[in-house]
Amino acid sequence: MPDSARRMETETRPASLYLPWFDLSHFPWSDPLPEQIRLRRAALNDELIFDILLRAGGIDNVFSLYPPQDSAALRNLLEAIENAAYDRTRKDCLVFYLLKWQTPDRATDFANRRRLPPQFSTLTDAYWSLDTGRDVQVG
Numbered sequence: 001m002p003d004s005a006r007r008m009e010t011e012t013r014p015a016s017l018y019l020p021w022f023d024l025s026h027f028p029w030s031d032p033l034p035e036q037i038r039l040r041r042a043a044l045n046d047e048l049i050f051d052i053l054l055r056a057g058g059i060d061n062v063f064s065l066y067p068p069q070d071s072a073a074l075r076n077l078l079e080a081i082e083n084a085a086y087d088r089t090r091k092d093c094l095v096f097y098l099l100k101w102q103t104p105d106r107a108t109d110f111a112n113r114r115r116l117p118p119q120f121s122t123l124t125d126a127y128w129s130l131d132t133g134r135d136v137q138v139g
Helices: 003-012 033-043 049-056 071-082 088-102 104-113 118-132
Strands: none
Touching (some): 033 118, 049 088
């Protein structure tokens, strides 16, 4: 496909429902974060909890979608989530997880505005912490 046709196809595609929640001027998955996520994935037997959740929703190409390399890849990931075999709450949990990479405040605002039940946001927080190795208290 020629570049001009690819550009037109991208420009005419409908915007993702979730994309406006992300501040693309501060893309959260910039270097060295993608490599850190890949190393964490490898340390966890090549499977993050987020990977499991994506696959359970019918998303197969997990490694090519997450972590996203740029804003176009983020859009692809968000569209895959929108088309997943999940209800709105579970889709919102996946987006909440991704927003935690941006800022905790943005994720919290998303959870509040989308009325994500606290038990779901708390569980998603735990999944994010386990996947990242951050905020995990042992003992």
